[in-house]
Amino acid sequence: MRRLLLSLLCLFALSSLPVIAAERVGLVLSGGAARGLAHIGVLKALEEQGIRIDAIAGTSMGAIVGGLYAAGYSVAELERLALELDWQQALSDSPPREDVPFRRKQDDRDFLIKQKLSFRDDGSLGLPLGVIQGQNLALLLESLLVHRSATRDFDHLPIPYRAVATDVVTGEQVIMGTGHLPQVMRASMSIPAVFAPVEVDGRLLVDGGMVNNVPIDVARQMGVDHVIVVDLGMPLKPAKELLTVVDVMNQSINLMMRKNSEEQLQTLTADDVLIQPPLAGFGVADFNRGERMMDAGYRATQIKAEQLARLRTSSAGNPALAMARTREQRTPVIREIRVENDSKVGDAVIRRHIRQPLGEPLDMDRLQKDMGTLYGLDYFERVQYRVEPLDQRGSALVIDARGKRTGTDYLRLGLNLSDDMRGDSAFNIGASYRVNGINELGAEWLTRLQLGDRQELYSEFYQPLDAGSRYFVAPYLFGEAQNVEAILDNDPIAEYRLERYGYGLNLGRQIANNGEIRFGIGQAWGEADVRVGERDLPSFSFSEGYYELLYSFDTLDNLDFPRSGEDIGLTLRKYDRGLGSDEDYRQWQLTLDKAYSHGPNTWLFGGRYGRTLDEAEVVTSGFILGGAQELSGFRQDSLSGQNMALARMIYYRRMTQNSLLPLNFPLYLGLSLERGRAWNNDNDFDSGYINAASIFLGLDTPLGPLNFSYGFNDEREKALYLNLGKSF
Numbered sequence: 001m002r003r004l005l006l007s008l009l010c011l012f013a014l015s016s017l018p019v020i021a022a023e024r025v026g027l028v029l030s031g032g033a034a035r036g037l038a039h040i041g042v043l044k045a046l047e048e049q050g051i052r053i054d055a056i057a058g059t060s061m062g063a064i065v066g067g068l069y070a071a072g073y074s075v076a077e078l079e080r081l082a083l084e085l086d087w088q089q090a091l092s093d094s095p096p097r098e099d100v101p102f103r104r105k106q107d108d109r110d111f112l113i114k115q116k117l118s119f120r121d122d123g124s125l126g127l128p129l130g131v132i133q134g135q136n137l138a139l140l141l142e143s144l145l146v147h148r149s150a151t152r153d154f155d156h157l158p159i160p161y162r163a164v165a166t167d168v169v170t171g172e173q174v175i176m177g178t179g180h181l182p183q184v185m186r187a188s189m190s191i192p193a194v195f196a197p198v199e200v201d202g203r204l205l206v207d208g209g210m211v212n213n214v215p216i217d218v219a220r221q222m223g224v225d226h227v228i229v230v231d232l233g234m235p236l237k238p239a240k241e242l243l244t245v246v247d248v249m250n251q252s253i254n255l256m257m258r259k260n261s262e263e264q265l266q267t268l269t270a271d272d273v274l275i276q277p278p279l280a281g282f283g284v285a286d287f288n289r290g291e292r293m294m295d296a297g298y299r300a301t302q303i304k305a306e307q308l309a310r311l312r313t314s315s316a317g318n319p320a321l322a323m324a325r326t327r328e329q330r331t332p333v334i335r336e337i338r339v340e341n342d343s344k345v346g347d348a349v350i351r352r353h354i355r356q357p358l359g360e361p362l363d364m365d366r367l368q369k370d371m372g373t374l375y376g377l378d379y380f381e382r383v384q385y386r387v388e389p390l391d392q393r394g395s396a397l398v399i400d401a402r403g404k405r406t407g408t409d410y411l412r413l414g415l416n417l418s419d420d421m422r423g424d425s426a427f428n429i430g431a432s433y434r435v436n437g438i439n440e441l442g443a444e445w446l447t448r449l450q451l452g453d454r455q456e457l458y459s460e461f462y463q464p465l466d467a468g469s470r471y472f473v474a475p476y477l478f479g480e481a482q483n484v485e486a487i488l489d490n491d492p493i494a495e496y497r498l499e500r501y502g503y504g505l506n507l508g509r510q511i512a513n514n515g516e517i518r519f520g521i522g523q524a525w526g527e528a529d530v531r532v533g534e535r536d537l538p539s540f541s542f543s544e545g546y547y548e549l550l551y552s553f554d555t556l557d558n559l560d561f562p563r564s565g566e567d568i569g570l571t572l573r574k575y576d577r578g579l580g581s582d583e584d585y586r587q588w589q590l591t592l593d594k595a596y597s598h599g600p601n602t603w604l605f606g607g608r609y610g611r612t613l614d615e616a617e618v619v620t621s622g623f624i625l626g627g628a629q630e631l632s633g634f635r636q637d638s639l640s641g642q643n644m645a646l647a648r649m650i651y652y653r654r655m656t657q658n659s660l661l662p663l664n665f666p667l668y669l670g671l672s673l674e675r676g677r678a679w680n681n682d683n684d685f686d687s688g689y690i691n692a693a694s695i696f697l698g699l700d701t702p703l704g705p706l707n708f709s710y711g712f713n714d715e716r717e718k719a720l721y722l723n724l725g726k727s728f
Contacts, residue, residue, distance in 0.1 A: 024054040025311050026224030028216050029062030030261065031189070031209035032232035033284035034293070036061025037082050038277040041297030042230050044075045049305060050312045051228070055160045057219040059208040062230070063163040063188035064141075067181060070161035071148045079294065081144075087287035093135045095372025097557050098565070101469070102516055103462070104376050106552075108559045110414065110432050110448060113703050119409040126406025130196030134186060135375055137195075138384050141182035143364050149332060149387035149395065153178050160222055163188040164208030164215045168197050173211040175218055176200070180386055196381075213257040214264040226311055228273045230297070231265065234258055273307045275300050288657075331361040332387050335394030343379045343403030344437025350374060350401050352468040362387065362397065373513060374401065379408055379437060408436040414704075416452075416725035418627060418636045426636045428452035442469060455481040474506045474518070483531060484619055485640050496619050500526035502544070515553035515568075522546055523580055528619045542620055545579025548572065556595065560705040560727040561652065561668055561698065562604065563597040575616070585614035587621065593728070604650040604728060607676075612642035618680055628721040629728050631676045632694035632711025635719065641678030641685060648674040650728055652698060668698040672728075674713075690715055698727065 027046075029039050039062060046053065058066030068078060089096070097105065108114070118126040154161040154177045165174045165187045176184045179200065187198035187205040197204040212218070213234070219227050234254040268274060277300040282293055301308070334356055339347040353374050355366055367385065374383045381402045388396045416428040430450035438444060441464045450456040460476040481499040504522025511517065524544040530537050549572040555565035569591040575581040593606035610623040625631050625646060626638035652670025672694045679686035696709030707723040 023225040023311075024223060025052060026055040026057065026219035026222060026227045027053045027066070028214060028219045028227050028229040029056065029058040029066045030214045030230060030232050031060025031062055031207065031257070032234070032279075033061055033191070034087075034287045034290070035232045035279050035282050035284060036065055037287070037290040038232060038279060038293045038297030038300075039065040039230055040075065040078045040082055041294035041299075042275060042277070042301045043069060043078070044294070045298045045301030046228070046308070047075060049301075049308050051308055052312075053159055053228075055162075055219055055222040055224050057162045057164070057215045057222065058188070059164045059213050059215055060189040060191070062232075063185050063208065067161055067163060067185045068144065070154070070157045070159040071145055071151075071181065072158050073144075082287075082290040082294065085140075090136050090140050091132065091287075093133045093375070095136070095376050097559075098555060099369050099372030099513060100376035101373055101513055102510055102552070102554065103469075104378060105513075105554050105559075107412070107432075107434075110412065110430070113413050113415070115702070117411045117413075118404065118406045119411065120407035121409075124407075126404070128196060128406055130190070130192075131194055133196045133382055134190070134198070135382055135384075138182065138186050138382065139368060139371055141185055142385060143368060145182045145185075146332065146362065146364065146387055148181055150389045151181060154181070154184075157181075162215070162218050162222060164212050164218060165190070165198075165200075165205040166208055166210040168192070168204045168206045171211070173208070174200075174203065174205055175215075175221075182386075183384075209257045209260075212260055212264065214261045216264045216267055226271050226273075227268070228275065228308070228311070229265070229268065230275045230277070231261060232279060233276060234261075271310070273304055273311070275304055331364075332389075332395040333393070334358060334360065334362050334387075334397045335390055336396040338396055338398045339401065340398060341401040341403075343401055344408060344440070345377070345379050345442045346440035346467070348467040349440070349442055349469075350399055352466075354397075354399060356397060359394075362395075367397075374399075377442070378410070379403065379442070381405055410434045410436070414450075414725065418721065418723050418726065424635045426453040428454055430456075441465075441467065453483070455479075469510055471509050472507075474508065474520075475504070476506070477503045478524075483637075484528075484622060484624070485638065495530075495532040496528045497531040498526065498528050498619060500524050500544075500620075504548075506550070508550075511553070514555050515551070517552075518548075518550040520548050520550070521579065522548065526620070540617075542617065543580050543582050544575055544620075545577075545581040546573050546575045547579070548574075556593075561602070561654075561666065561700050562593075562595040563602050564595055566592070566594045567606075568592050583614075583616050585612060585616040585621065587612050589623065600654040602652055602654075604652075605648075607647040608644065609646070610644050612681060615681060616642065618642060618682070622680075623678070625676060625678050628696070628707065628709045628711055628719075628723055629672045629674065629694060631674055631690055631713060632672065632692045632709070632721075633713035633715070633717035633719055634692075634711075636721075639678045639687060641687070642680045644676070644678045646674065646676035648672055648676075652696075665702075666700045668700070669696075670698065671695045694721075696721075 056066040056070045120126050151157060163176045163184050167174050183200060187200055188208045190198055190206045192206050197206050214229060214231050216227055216229055234257045277296040279296055282289060335358060337354060339350050341347050341350055354370050356363060371383050381404045384400045386398050388398055390396050412432045414430045418426040428450050429452055432448040435445040443463045445461050447459040457479045460474050462472060462474045465471040479501045484496045484498045502522055502524025504520050506518040506520035508516050508518035527541050529539040551570040553568040556562040556567050557564050571589045573587045575583060575585050577584050589610035591608045593604055596603045612621050621642050622640040623644040624637045624640050625644050626634035627636035629650060650672045652668040655667045655669055674692040675689060677687055677689045690713050692713035694709045694711035696707055699706040704725045705727040707727060709721045712718045
């Protein structure tokens with residue numbers, strides 16, 4: 001009995017003691033672009049030291065890392081993401097070429113200059129609000145945070161979270177604690193002029209570092225007692241390194257960020273901890289050095305271990321981090337798909353490209369490809385998605401497609417130059433203009449003009465017959481002129497100027513994103529005049545009428561210097577007197593290239609084979625060979641015959657590292673081995689099989705490929721080539 005009374009007295013005494021609440025710790029993560037990967041190392045060290053984080057406030061890259069951590073990502077997952085992510089792809093707008101619609105892939109074959117100018121409906125030039133629209137970055141954040149799709153209040157995340165952005169209209173700071181988490185994170189890192197602003201609740205938002213790069217005050221507003229501040233700093237360049245207008249612009253932004261950072265840092269007290277990782281040798285685009293930057297953040301935090309010890313909680317474990325590590329992985333079940341669209345194409349076109357089955361879990365891999373295909377149509381400023389909960393049975397997938405404010409009509413300029421360094425050159429300059437979105441099915445009108453050695457005018461109206469553009473009709477007009485050599489006993493005896501004009505109609509079907517097949521009829525008329533050579537050779541006029549079957553298949557990852565995929569083209573034509581042709585004959589041509597890679601090395605195998613199966617006029621029915629990597633050593637287009645064969649193997653090695661900057665100049669060193677033949681049906685000309693080889697140096701510029709090569713063959717022909725706008 002005495003023991004029982006003593007126990008009750010002890011319990012009463014303990015219950016009367018005041019309850020001491022644990023002090024709350026906030027984490028502040030500054031901006032810094034690639035340098036922000038150091039935050040991951042800081043988080044790793046904080047966890048090892050048992051520091052409990054009760055709130056996170058971040059700006060720019062700090063908002064990205066902090067948002068993922070607050071949403072439940074572990075440090076190990078963040079490390080893996082930083083090291084394995086294809087940052088070059090994530091920080092661009094272009095989807096992988098395999099996801100681009102086939103018709104847009106074919107645009108790359110027309111002209112040299114890769115960039116295009118866009119025009120609005122009123123004819124004015126449309127300029128983007130940023131070099132990068134952030135399409136791929138937005139899709140990446142959506143995929144990483146789909147498990148938090150139902151969370152709109154960031155206080156309900158495993159760790160309460162705030163992101164800072166800047167209203168570019170008013171210049172005001174915008175603190176975001178509610179909303180769509182991926183969109184909020186994306187807005188916080190919209191570096192002006194680099195990334196396009198993000199519209200959130202009617203406000204255009206850019207990088208929060210413009211007004212508050214170290215948001216200490218924001219963390220304090222979340223009710224924390226102490227803050228751990230990670231300041232990455234923004235290094236300033238000396239005067240001798242300010243060489244361009246871009247350097248001056250970046251320096252101005254850094255000065256602005258440094259000023260507001262210093263104002264925030266002055267509010268720190270003795271009970272707070274400031275961590276400043278040594279990042280002087282790292283740049284804002286050094287994502288490929290992520291491991292070293294994470295290590296710098298880790299070491300800088302370990303140095304502060306004594307100060308941080310005061311903030312270590314006495315209780316075992318960290319409930320917030322424990323909750324984060326048990327991040328729910330459930331994939332939402334999609335019961336409904338909605339389209340929000342203000343573009344020129346109809347909702348049905350967008351819906352047709354989304355292959356997500358209803359009533360099944362969200363297929364993220366398939367959805368990412370579908371979004372890339374939609375963006376590749378060239379109608380949208382952005383194409384994003386979000387998942388909204390409907391009830392306990394499932395969720396709605398919402399596709400948000402915003403029409404391009406810069407316009408959807410495109411002008412592309414081009415240049416093609418080939419010079420064998422012996423006085424013979426081919427030079428072409430051209431332009432194409434594409435009018436998009438003529439109707440809701442996505443009809444377009446393409447006109448292409450080329451002047452120079454080979455002249456061309458081509459105009460096609462492309463009308464899809466269904467929402468998915470699987471079937472289409474394409475009437476066209478064309479005119480072309482080029483020089484064709486007449487050869488006897490392997491020697492040129494004359495050069496004809498061949499002019500041809502005509503029209504046709506194709507019916508076709510697309511084969512996913514990889515190809516198309518067309519069947520059509522066409523008529524053409526023309527003249528062949530002797531331009532150089534024996535004047536007693538006849539000049540003549542001709543008429544053609546034909547049926548044709550065209551098959552194209554393209555899975556190359558890069559048109560100019562591919563590393564994987566294949567390119568196949570097959571053309572079958574039957575010239576028929578019943579369609580107005582002067583002669584009845586058949587022709588076919590097959591082209592094939594297949595790329596294989598290992599590390600920086602690539603091998604390209606392929607060639608061309610063409611046949612004229614019946615008797616026909618040699619000048620109008622010939623195929624053309626000759627030039628760099630097409631029987632090297634010969635002049636460009638110097639061999640012409642009714643039949644031709646070419647087999648080749650091309651090897652090249654990338655000599656430069658991948659760059660994450662928009663201006664990337666990959667350099668390649670390579671060689672080619674070729675074997676080919678050209679011959680006529682009348683036996684007046686047969687080159688016999690010719691062996692050729694070349695060595696080359698290639699540069700993939702933002703304008704297009706530049707190729708220097710030296711070629712030779714067993715006909716004792718040798719040539720130096722400069723090819724601009726043509727690779728292989």
